[in-house]
Amino acid sequence: xxxxxxxxxxxxxxxxxxxxxxxxxxxxxxxxxxxxxxxxxxxxxxxxxxxxxxxxxxxxxxxxxxxxxxxxxxxxxxxxxxxxxxxxxxxxxxxxxxxxxxxxxxxxxxxxxxxxxxxxxxxxxxxxxxxxxxxxxxxxxxxxxxxxxxxxxxxxxxxxxxxxxxxxxxxxxxxxxxxxxxxxxxxxxxxxxxxxxxxxxxxxxxxxxxxxxxxxxxxxxxxxxxxxxxxxxxxxxxxxxxxxxxxxxxxxxxxxxxxxxxxxxxxxxxxxxxxxxxxxxxxxx
Amino acid sequence: xxxxxxxxxxxxxxxxxxxxxxxxxxxxxxxxxxxxxxxxxxxxxxxxxxxxxxxxxxxxxxxxxxxxxxxxxxxxxxxxxxxxxxxxxxxxxxxxxxxxxxxxxxxxxxxxxxxxxxxxxxxxxxxxxxxxxxxxxxxxxxxxxxxxxxxxxxxxxxxxxxxxxxxxxxxxxxxxxxxxxxxxxxxxxxxxxxxxxxxxxxxxxxxxxxxxxxxxxxxxxxxxxxxxxxxxxxxxxxxxxxxxxxxxxxxxxxxxxxxxxxxxxxxxxxxxxxxxxxxxxxxxxxxxxxxxxxxxxxxxxxxxxxxxxxxxxxxxxxxxxxxxxxxxxxxxxxxxxxxxxxxxxxxxxxxxxxxxxxxxxxxxxxxxxxxxxxxxxxxxxxxxxxxxxxxxxxxxxxxxxxxxxxxxxxxxxxxxxxxxxxxxxxxxxxxxxxxxxxxxxxxxxxxx
Ligand code: HEM
Numbered sequence: 216x217x218x219x220x221x222x223x224x225x226x227x228x229x230x231x232x233x234x235x236x237x238x239x240x241x242x243x244x245x246x247x248x249x250x251x252x253x254x255x256x257x258x259x260x261x262x263x264x265x266x267x268x269x270x271x272x273x274x275x276x277x278x279x280x281x282x283x284x285x286x287x288x289x290x291x292x293x294x295x296x297x298x299x300x301x302x303x304x305x306x307x308x309x310x311x312x313x314x315x316x317x318x319x320x321x322x323x324x325x326x327x328x329x330x331x332x333x334x335x336x337x338x339x340x341x342x343x344x345x346x347x348x349x350x351x352x353x354x355x356x357x358x359x360x361x362x363x364x365x366x367x368x369x370x371x372x373x374x375x376x377x378x379x380x381x382x383x384x385x386x387x388x389x390x391x392x393x394x395x396x397x398x399x400x401x402x403x404x405x406x407x408x409x410x411x412x413x414x415x416x417x418x419x420x421x422x423x424x425x426x427x428x429x430x431x432x433x434x435x436x437x438x439x440x441x442x443x444x445x446x447x448x449x450x451x452x453x454x455x456x457x458x459x460x461x462x463x464x465x466x467x468x469x470x471x472x473x474x475x476x477x478x479x480x481x482x483x484x485x486x487x488x489x490x491x492x493x494x495x496x497x498x499x500x
Numbered sequence: 501x502x503x504x505x506x507x508x509x510x511x512x513x514x515x516x517x518x519x520x521x522x523x524x525x526x527x528x529x530x531x532x533x534x535x536x537x538x539x540x541x542x543x544x545x546x547x548x549x550x551x552x553x554x555x556x557x558x559x560x561x562x563x564x565x566x567x568x569x570x571x572x573x574x575x576x577x578x579x580x581x582x583x584x585x586x587x588x589x590x591x592x593x594x595x596x597x598x599x600x601x602x603x604x605x606x607x608x609x610x611x612x613x614x615x616x617x618x619x620x621x622x623x624x625x626x627x628x629x630x631x632x633x634x635x636x637x638x639x640x641x642x643x644x645x646x647x648x649x650x651x652x653x654x655x656x657x658x659x660x661x662x663x664x665x666x667x668x669x670x671x672x673x674x675x676x677x678x679x680x681x682x683x684x685x686x687x688x689x690x691x692x693x694x695x696x697x698x699x700x701x702x703x704x705x706x707x708x709x710x711x712x713x714x715x716x717x718x719x720x721x722x723x724x725x726x727x728x729x730x731x732x733x734x735x736x737x738x739x740x741x742x743x744x745x746x747x748x749x750x751x752x753x754x755x756x757x758x759x760x761x762x763x764x765x766x767x768x769x770x771x772x773x774x775x776x777x778x779x780x781x782x783x784x785x786x787x788x789x790x791x792x793x794x795x796x797x798x799x800x801x802x803x804x805x806x807x808x809x810x811x812x813x814x815x816x817x818x819x820x821x822x823x824x825x826x827x828x829x830x831x832x833x834x835x836x837x838x839x840x841x842x843x844x845x846x847x848x849x850x851x852x853x854x855x856x857x858x859x860x861x862x863x864x865x866x867x868x869x870x871x872x873x874x875x876x877x878x879x880x881x882x883x884x885x886x887x888x889x890x891x892x893x894x895x896x897x898x899x900x901x902x903x904x905x906x907x908x909x910x911x912x913x914x915x916x917x918x919x920x921x922x923x924x925x926x927x928x929x930x931x932x933x934x935x936x937x938x939x940x941x942x943x944x945x946x947x948x
Binding site: 344449458 | 523759761763878885
C-alpha cells in the first residue's frame with residue numbers, strides 16, 4: 216500500500232461523507248448524520264496513516280523531510296486539519312450539520328491536490344531545510360483550517376438570516392430547523408476564530424523568526440507576508456467588531472467570510488498571481 | 501468660548517478612544533496594504549516602466565505607491581493606530597484596575613435580576629450561622645470570599661483570576677513593543693550585501709544605498725561549494741568563512757560553514773548565505789590520467805586551444821564544458837594521434853569511475869578547474885530584534901490570557917428566609933455554567 220493510494224481513498228471517503236451530509240440536510244434523518252460523521256472520521260484516520268506513510272517514504276528515498284514542503288503537501292495537510300477541527304466541533308458541541316458546510320472544503324482541497332497537482336516527493340531545496348518550516352506550516356495551517364470552519368459556520372448564519380427574513384415560520388421550520396440557532400452559530404463562529412487567531416499570530420511570528428534566522432530580516436513586506444498581515448487585520452477587526460455596538464451577528468459573519476477569502480488568497484492567490492520569496496516548490500529563492 | 505474649547509478637546513479625545521476608529525483603521529490598513537503586493541516596490545524594473553503610462557507613473561510615485569509601506573500616509577495610519585491604542589488603554593485601564601481592586605461586594609436588588617446564573621434556597625436559621633457555614637463552603641468549593649453586611653443581609657463575594665481582564669491590554673502593549681523594536685532596528689541597525697571571491701577577504705560591505713560600510717574586521721572566504729541532489733536540484737550552498745582580526749584568524753571563527761538557514765554572527769553582525777556565482781571563466785582544467793596497463797597515474801592540466809601531450813605521446817585539448825542537471829559539470833576532451841583526427845569524449849566530474857568504461861588505454865578523471873566561485877552574503881545587524889521577540893512573546897501570552905482564561909465571580913446573599921447565589925464569568929460562560937451548576941448542587945445539599 217502506498218501513501219498515494221491511501222490519499223486517493225481519503226479523497227473518495229470525503230466525497231462520500233459530503234454526499235451523505237447533503238442527504239442529511241435533505242432527509243433530517245439522525246442516523247444519516249451519524250453516518251456522515253463516521254465516514255468523515257474514517258477518512259481522517261486513513262489520511263493520517265497516509266501522511267505518516269508519505270513521511271516514511273521520503274526517508275526511504277533518502278530525501279527525508281516532513282510532508283509539508285510544497286503546494287501539494289500543504290493542501291493535503293490543510294484538508295486534514297479541517298476535518299480534524301470538524302471532528303472536534305462535532306464531538307464537543309454536537310452540531311453535526313456543520314459537516315455539510317465544512318466537509319466540502321476538505322473535499323475540494325483533496326480533489327484538487329490529487330487530480331491537479333504533481334504528487335511526487337521532492338527533495339528539500341536549501342531554503343526550506345529548517346525545523347522552522349515545521350513550526351511555521353503547522354501553526355499557519357491549523358489557523359487556516361479554523362478560519363475555514365468559521366467561514367462554513369458564517370455561511371450557515373447568513374443563509375439562516377436570509378431564510379428567516381424572507382419566509383415566515385412555515386418553511387423556517389423546514390431545513391432551517393436543522394441549523395443551530397443564530398446565537399449558537401454566532402458563538403461557534405467566534406469560538407473558531409478564537410482558535411484560529413492565536414494560531415495565525417503564531418504562524419506569522421514563526422515565519423518572521425524563520426526569515427530573521429535564514430536571511431536576517433524578520434519582515435520584508437513580501438506579498439505573502441503582507442497578505443498574512445491583511446488576514447490578521449481582518450480577524451482583529453472581527454474581534455473588535457464583536458465588542459462594538461451594531462457590529463455583531465450579520466456583519467461579524469460577513470467579516471468572517473471576507474477573512475477566509477483573504478486567507479485563501481494569502482495561501483493560493485499570492486502564489487498564482489503575485490511573486491515573492493514564498494513560491495512553494497519553485498526551487499531555490 | 502471655554503466650553504466650546506473643552507468640548508472640542510473632548511471630541512478629539514472621544515474620537516481617538518473610539519472602537520469605530522479601531523475598526524476603520526484595521527480595515528484601512530488591510531485594504532491599503534494590498535497596493536504594495538500588486539505594484540512593484542523599490543527599484544522599478546524597466547519592463548514595468550515601459551508598460552505603464554507616464555501619468556499613472558507620476559501619480560503613483562507622488563502617492564508613494566512604489567514604496568508604500570514607508571510612505572507618509574501609511575506611517576501616518578500606523579501613528580493614528582498607535583494613538584488609538586494608547587488612548588483606549590488610558591481611558592479603560594483605570595476602570596479595569598478599579599474593577600479588579602474594588603469589586604462589587606454588595607449586590608443591589610436591581611442587579612440581582614440581571615444574572616442568568618442563579619440559585620436560591622430557603623433558610624430559616626440565624627443568618628450569622630448561615631454566613632459562617634457558607635464562608636466555609638465557598639472556601640472549599642471556589643475561593644475565599646469577602647463578607648459585607650448590608651441592610652441586615654450578609655453578602656459573600658468570591659472571585660477567581662480577576663487579573664485575566666488585563667490580558668487584552670498585554671496584547672495591545674505588545675503591539676507597541678513590536679513597533680519600538682522595529683524603530684530601534686531601523687535607526688540603529690543596517691542591512692547590506694557582500695560578495696567574496698574564494699581565497700580572498702573583505703573588510704567592508706555594500707549598504708542599502710550603495711555606500712561601503714566598514715565591518716571592523718575581515719572575513720575570508722576559504723571555499724564555496726554547491727552540492728546537488730541526484731535529480732540536479734540544489735541540496736546545499738556552503739561558504740567556508742574565517743574571521744580575521746589584524747590578519748589572524750579569530751579562535752572559534754575559523755573555517756565556519758555557513759549554509760542557508762545557518763548563518764554566522766560575529767560582533768553583532770550576521771552573515772547569511774544568499775547567492776553565489778562564478779568569479780572568472782575557467783582557463784585551466786585539471787585531470788588525473790591513469791595508464792590502464794601499468795596503473796601509473798599522472799596529473800595533467802588542459803587548456804582550450806592548447807595541445808597538451810599525454811603520457812603515451814598523444815595530445816589532448818578541451819573543446820567544451822557543460823553543466824547539465826542530473827549530470828553536473830562535464831568536460832569534452834579531444835584526443836588525437838600525431839597528425840590524426842581528434843576523438844571526442846565526455847568526462848563527468850561527479851562520476852569519476854565512468855571513463856573506465858570507454859576502454860581506452862588512458863583513463864581520465866576530472867578533478868576541477870581553476871575557476872573561482874564567489875559567495876554572496878546578506879549582512880545584517882539589528883539591535884532591535886530582541887525587543888520585537890519580546891513583543892511577540894507578550895502578544896502570544898496576552899492572546900492566550902484574553903481568550904482562554906476567564907474572570908469568574910460568585911456572590912452569595914444570606915438574608916432572613918433565603919440564601920441566594922449568583923454567578924458570572926467574563927469568557928466562556930457555557931463552561932462556567934457547568935461549574936456553577938455543580939457548585940449549586942452541592943449548595944443545595946449542605947446542611948446549614
Ligand atoms: C488601534 C488599535 C486598537 C485599539 C484601540 C483596540 C482597543 C480594544 C478594546 C477597547 C478592546 C476591548 C477591551 C475590553 O474588553 O474591555 C479590545 C479587545 C481586544 N483587542 Fe484590541 N485594539 C486595537 C488593536 C488590536 C490589535 C491589532 C489586536 C491584535 C492582536 C487586538 C487584540 C484584541 C483582542 C484579542 C481583544 C479581546 C477581544 C475579545 O475578548 O473578544 N487589538 N481592543
